[in-house]
Amino acid sequence: MSLIRATPFHARTSAANRLNAWTNRNGWTLAAHYGDPAAEALAARLTAIVADISWRWRVMIEGVRTEEFLSRLLTRDPARLEPGQAFKALWLTDRGGVRGAGAIARLSPDAFRLVATESDLDWIARGAALFDVRVREIGEEEGGLAIIGPYARNIAEAAGLDATLEALNFRTVSWRGLDVTLSRFGEHGGYELWCKADDALLVWNRIAKAAEPFAFGLAGTDAMDVLDLEAGVPRPGRDYQAARKGFAAQPTPAELGLLSLIDNDHLCFNGRAAFLLAARRRTLIGVEFKDETPAPHAALTHGCRRVGETMNSLYSPALHRAIALATADVSVSARGTLLMLPQGAQARVVSLPFLPIPDSITK
């Protein structure tokens, strides 16, 4: 990694990170945990957590032909988005391999913002250049906080934010003198609050103060990974290696369980012809282990046949057992199927997501 940067919230996270448990994601220094990752993951289900998500890869995509470009790039048609709306979509290689997944938000007729877990600047900027569309990384300019948990809405409201927002919508508001964007792009319900880097500490202070009565906790990346896994969403870099060559045919959307991010009526996205032709022998499954030991990237067998591999695997404090996402033959994807791990341990296929989202208490 060439450059390790501190997020705009670093002054606050470092004060809270007493164990100095740091990790690096996309080149950003982040707290892995603030003492007890299991407790942090549970807090998201019981009260609320606040997490620094400034590491997410964010780009502004602007230009007269932006809609045309994104329509070619993404597996859903951005023409359907009104300003203020967003959707989640994939982008594929020419041969239908998954390069990335993210939320795309329409700011104005000609401006969009993409938020993803992994950078793919090369592909997107080169593609955009064909359409005279500008792509600008805004990771350094803005910080982001996620507020997740049953009290997420209460915290937002207590902080003086208008929290009435549908999922996959966002709103830019002036919040007592600070320009912030409140969005609901996350897999875990809750909110994301985006602000200018210079305003980050003020924003942190306001949220921390508003969250105090709700017994909130800070959550590091370890706890967020547990939540991601419990939500059944595979992540590039952690769960699978995204395609990085322009003509790669793997991984396919089907084997990553990402078919729901592809709009069948959207006819002209990159890689569609190959996507339609690709065999769908594999699919994404969730497996639960009997004990608490995770088994990441392990072979799964059924009878004597190797039928798949686990991706990331973690201990879920809410389920009291280890869980994993896996890509496996469709033939073994039925709920309840017993699969074997190399050391003889058993894994049971369960339906995804492992747990419902830690939703707002007001619902």
Added chain:
Amino acid sequence: MSERKDAIVIGGGVGGLVAATYLARAGRSVLLLEAETSVGGACRASSSIAGIRSGFAGSALYALDPRIVTDLDLRELKFAVRDMLSVALREDGRHLVLGRDAQPAFRAIAPQSSQDAQSYRKLREEIFALAHAMRPFWWEAANTPALHDAAQAQLLPRLAVTSAASYLSVLESDALRSMLAFDAGKPLESGSALALVWRAAQEMCGLQGAVATIQSGPVALIKVLTNAVRKAGVDIRTRARVERMRLDGNSVTGVVLDTGEEIAGRSVLSGLTRRATLLNLAPTASAGFAETQKLMRAAPRAGEALVLFLLNAIPDFGGANIPQTARFVIADRLDDFAEATTAVRDGILPDNLLLEVTVPTAADPALAPSGQHVVSVRVTRLPLAPKQGWPALTGKLFEKVVTALERHTPHLREGLLAIDARMPVEEEPESGTRLMTAYAERINTPIEGLFLCGASAEPMNAISGRAGRLAAGIANAFLARKKGP
């Protein structure tokens, strides 16, 4: 919007005319769109010199598809020379005259180097045998080369990554080596050894590896093809420049002319290069982001110019003993190819030009006014876009060509009546990979219903028509599969 056609053919070059004829004969409604005032593509390009009829196309043909001649009933086609001699012109006067026949060739080589005569015998046998075995792959739509001989099966992948220069390094005479290298196109590039085999796999007038010229020039080929295309019932529209293609999702639905007129078609066959078709005519990035980037990176930089001279007498290339109906190759040393490559990269004229010279009027006097003669010079490996620009460089090119020719036919300047040139145009880059790709792969595009039918779908850039014939077959199968409205 006019009535929808089964197939729209873009470009009336040899490939386009052949594809249109085959499709129409298969019962498809076909519209051929030609941007210029008449069809013919490179073969038609006429010279501004008054009174000459030879046109600009390299008058030597070596890859015309024999099946087209029989299938399309092109029997009117007459050849002025059926089997041209190849002559390597040397400054020291020790010219090498190489026929297609083995024994005379060995005898001609022996005085230059007796060892080369032996080596050439082996080389020639190897090349001709492999060439013959490769015909199903290079002549028809075979997906992979099927070689039954184990030695050949080993040789093929080796040649596909070997440069002609290193394959020919067993030869010690510069004359023989550079003449053979000239026919490989880019002899220093990996895979160019296979180009020699491909040349040997071609057939003209029933003779393997022969080079021929058509009576009345390449325009005559266009004439008979135009007759065939009209007889088959193809609609031809000239001065119809296609500006872009229309797509529905990933399927082609027609074309839009520069006048704004829209023409609907169930399939489109393009005689242009893959690059021009997918980058200029298809909607942005519709070929795929990676494919588009690849095409953009592969911008060709080299091309070949054609220079025509009108002389008041027949030249005497190589002296009185050598028939002027031969084709003359001027390429002194293999180093000249490397130097030309550097010059192309720098956007300048190379010091030593690589030339192929023919005298079309030697066998076909009717091409020029009585008593006058045409010399047609193919100047290979020139920069497509030189730094100074072609208009400024044309005079220099003429001067260089004349100087190069005068070394072999003195007093050329004195008998010079007129001079004309066609500057390099973009062509599909040649490579070993392209030679090892099946026709179907070169003809198909990432866009459904869009096919390539011109020289860029051939294994090498040459007037052949084979890609047109095979593209028609592929397009016809596509149309049959995609029945309905």
